[in-house]
Amino acid sequence: MQRRNFLARLGMFASVGAIGTIGLTALPAQAQADKFPQRPIRLVIGYTAGGSTDVPFRVLADNASKILGQPVIVENKPGAGGVLPAQMMQNTAPDGYTLAQVAMPVYRLPYTTKINWDPVKDLQYVINLAGYSFGLVVPADSPIKTMQEYIAYAKANPGKLTYGTPGALTTLHITMEELALNAGVQFSHIPYKGNSESMQALLGGHVMSVADTPAWAPYVESGRLRLLSTWGEKRSARFPNVPTLKELGLNIVQTSPFGLVVPKGTDPKIVQKLHDAFKQAMEMPNYRESLAKFDMEPYYMSSADYAKFSADTVKKEKAIIEKLGLAKAQ
Template identity: 45%
Template sequence: MTKLTQGRRGFLGAAGGLAGGLAMPALAQERFPSKAFRVLVPWAPGGATDVLMRALCEAASQRLRQPVVVENKSGAGGILGAQALVSSRPDGYTLSQMPVSVFRYPQMVEKPPFDPLADFTWILQLTGYLFGTVVRADAPWQTFGEFLAHAKANPGKVTYGSPGAGTSLHITMEQIGRGQGIEWTHVPFRGAAENLQALLAGQITSSSDSSTWAELVKDGRLRLLCTWGPTRAKRFPEVPTLREAGINIVSDSPYGLAGPAGLDPQVVKVLHDAFHEALLDPLHRGVLDRYDMSVAYLNSEDYAAAARRQYRDDGEMIRRLGLRAG
C-alpha cells in the first residue's frame, strides 16, 4: 500500500521504537485489535456527520469485535480531529473523520497545526455530503436567484452561516459571492445545529450546511433555495441545483477516515476492510439515504493519492481567492 510521506512524527516514532529495543511492529507482538477504538468526529453532536459516523462505527465494531467509541471535537472548521492525530500513538486505535477542511486550513494560516501530506495515514474514503442553502420559511425569497439579487443590492448586510472557516460551505459561498459581485458576511459556527438555530432565531440571513436542515425543510420551518450536488436531491426533487440556478459549481466535499502517520500496513488493512464493510452495511446505508448521501469509496492507496490532489487543488483556489482564516 502506498502511503503519504510519514514526516517528522513517523521518524520520531521509529526512533523511539529503536530506543526501546522494539524491533518488531505492534501487530507481531499482540493480536490486533485487542482493545477499544477511539474515532474522533470533529463536529458537534446531532449533525449529519455525527449521526453518520456513529452508524458507521457501530457497524465497524461488529467486524472488529471491539468497541468503537465516537468522541466529538467540534470547532475550528472541522480540523480538531486531525490535529489530535498528530500527537496520537500510531497503533491504529485512534482514528479521525477527515473533512476537506484539513487540506485547506493549513494553507490559510501562517503557522499550520499539521501537514496533511506528512502527518496522516489515509485508510479509506467513505462518502460525500449533500449541501444546500436555506432561509427561514417566512423569508421573502422564493428562489436562489432572488436571494442573490437581494444580497447584491445590499452589500455587507446579508449574512450566511457555515460550519467554519475553510469548510466547503465557506469556500463555495465565497466563490459564489466573488462570481456574482456580492459582498456578504460569513458567520462561522461549531456545527450544523448551532448554524440552523441561529437562522431560526433570525440572527443570520441564511445558512449553508449539510442536509441536517432536511427535516426542518420538510416541517415547513425552513425553505431550501438550492442544493449543491451534480443532480437534484432525491428527497427534494423540486429544488434546483446550483448549476440550474446559474452557478456553475458542484460541491459535495468527500470525507474519509485516517490515522496518525506511521501505521503498520497490516493494521491499515484490518481497519480498511472492517470500515469498508461497515460503509456498505444496511445500518449505515440507511442513514446515508436519510441525508441524501451516496457511497464515494476509495481504498487506502487511492485515498492517499486523492488527498495529495485535494491539497494541491485547494491551495491553488485559496491563493486565487486570497482566503485567510480569521
C-alpha cells in the first residue's frame, strides 16, 4: 500500500512538472513578442544598390531603426526579377528579425516557374509601402517622337522595334508585351541585368527603346533621351507634358506596388509591431522626399489589405500570363 501511494504521488508530481514545463516553454515566446526587437533586423530587397528601390528603402530603414530601437540593415539580393527576397523567406526563422520586399514578379512565379511554395499562403504580409513610376524612352535623335509613332513603327516593321527591360518576366517586360497585344503589334524584347546596363545600351545605340523606372529621368532632363509615355493613373508631376498609356487609349495602368513580408508563422504581435513601426517610418517627410527623387509616391496598405491584394494579384497575373502565352509548360 505504501509503495502504491508513493508511486501515485510521484505520478502527480510528474504531471505537475509536465504542466510546468509547458508553461515555461510558452512564457519565453510571449516574452519575446513583448520585448521585440532585441537585436538588429535584416531587411532584404530584390534590387541593386543605388537605384529607385534601394535609396528609399535605406531612408525607410533608418527611420524604422529609430522607432524600433534596433538597427534595420538593408541587404541587396538582386536577380531573378526581384523574387529572391520572398523566396528566402521559405527558409528563414519566423521570428520577425528578417523582412523581405515583395515585388510584383513574385505573384507570377506559380505560372512561370516551378516552385514548391505559394506566394499567398507561405508569406505573412506586413505592410505595403509604395509603387514604382515607369516610362518608355527612346534616344533624343530617334525618328520616333510620340507613343503613336512608336506603335506605328512597330506595325510597319513587325518584330524589329527593340526594347530593353531589367529582365525577362519582370513587370516591365510583361507590361510591354501586354501593350503590344492590345495594340496588335510585335516588339522584340532585350533583357538586361539592371537599368544602368540598359541605359548604356540605349545611349550606345544597341537597343531602340527602354522601359524602366526613372533611371532615365536625368537623361530626359538633359536632352539625351525622349520620354514617350508614363504608366501611372495620372501624369507624372516631374514630366507633366508626357501622356500616360491610359489617356492614350492603351488601357494600361502599371505602378507595381511593393511592400514587406515576414516568414509564415511569425507571431501576430511581432507582425503588428513591425507594421506600426514601418507605417510611422513611411509617414516621415524624408521618406516621401526619397521617393520623389524617382517620381514615386507612398502607397500604404495594412497587413490585412496587403494580404488581400496579394491574393487578388495572383489571380490577375495568371490571366495575363496565359493571355500572353508565357505560362510554363505543365
